[in-house]
Amino acid sequence: MSPFYLARSASKVVRRITSETSAELKILSEKWRLLLAGLVFQYIHGLAARGVHYLHRPGPTLQDLGFMILPELGKERGYISETLFTFVFLSFVLWTFHPFILQTKRFYTVLIWRRVLAFLCASQLLRIITFYSTQLPGPNYHCREGSPLARLPPPQNAAEVLLINFPSGVIYGCGDLIFSSHMIFILVFVITYQKYGSIRYTVNLVVFFVDKKLTELPDRSAGLTSMLPVTVKDKDSKLKEENTRLLNGNSGDSADRRPRTQMNGKHIENGNHAESQTVKT
Structure with missing residues (x-):
């Protein structure tokens, strides 16, 4: 590969990044309010999850059909779940910025993050309502009886509540159950990619199966x-x-038959003026 070709390719990439940055900044100058509100709500969601941890009380693990079908990974393999989530999270973030480099542009990064944050805020608001309404004993190992992290000591000042320790404050939370925050992020990210991504194997397979088994919808x-x-x-x-x-x-039997008309007890049939007197009894 010649130096001239490398320099030309690098120049194209730089020009593309510059043009995309200019376009995205223009959109950001108009749409920044909802983006900022979505980012602020992520902090509020973290505060709510930390607040319910103060209310958490460990207890016996509840029966769950999911754990019966798919046994838990175990304490020594708990990192697998967090590693998988981190991979999906970082992959999605990098994918949303690929229009800055690749030519296959299907969306604007600012606009897609507005939609993602809007869905996240709506789902997390419902999550906050549910785990404050119903507080269940956490099934994770650090939430069980005997663990020092199962209960948080009462806060000594406001800063202790407002400052969220990362990542321990996010990973080792308790009491924020009913539905998972990790699952919210994964579902929103996967659905967003399935809608705006260029390669969508799962949805294509489902559509192929449905079209194969069911007829096309008729036009109403x-x-x-x-x-x-x-x-x-x-x-x-x-x-x-x-x-x-x-x-x-x-x-169907006599197409040339004309309608009958009754007038004052007399019948006129087939257009003739022959009258038939009605019989009175």
Whole structure:
């Protein structure tokens, strides 16, 4: 690979980063309020999780079908869960900034983080409401009876509550159950990638299976009859045609038959003026 080619490629990358940064900064200058609110709410969510830790009381582990089907990893292999979450988190963050370098641009980084933070805030607000409404004994090892981290001592000052120790304050929390914060992040990240990513294997496989097994949805603009099978539509059209004939006074047996009209007890038939006197009893 020649130095000229490397210099040319580097120049293209620099120009692309510069142009993308200029465009993103322009969007950021208009959309920064919601981004800032979402970041601030992440801190509020951390404070809420730390606050419920003060209320946590260890107790017997509750029965859970998930743990019966998938046994726990064990205390010595607890790092696997955090490692997997960290990998997914960092991969997603790097992916959201790939338009600065790669040419396959499907979104603006500022706008996609606005949507991600909006979903995170809504989900975390529901999570805060649930774990303050129902406080369950934590099943993790550091939340069980006998662990020094199962209960937090009463705070001595406001700074002790407002300052969140990272990462121990996030990893070793207790009482913030009902649904997991890690799962919220993973679901939001995965769904966002499935919607805006360029390679979506899982969703493509599901769509292929559904399209293979189920028929395509009909277009409702043509009315209800377009949604019916062919035999039903034929039968329905025949019924409509027969009803039209009856309304017009025509039947299938005699198409040239004219409607009858009754006037003052006398009948006029087939357009003739021959009158038939009604019989009175």
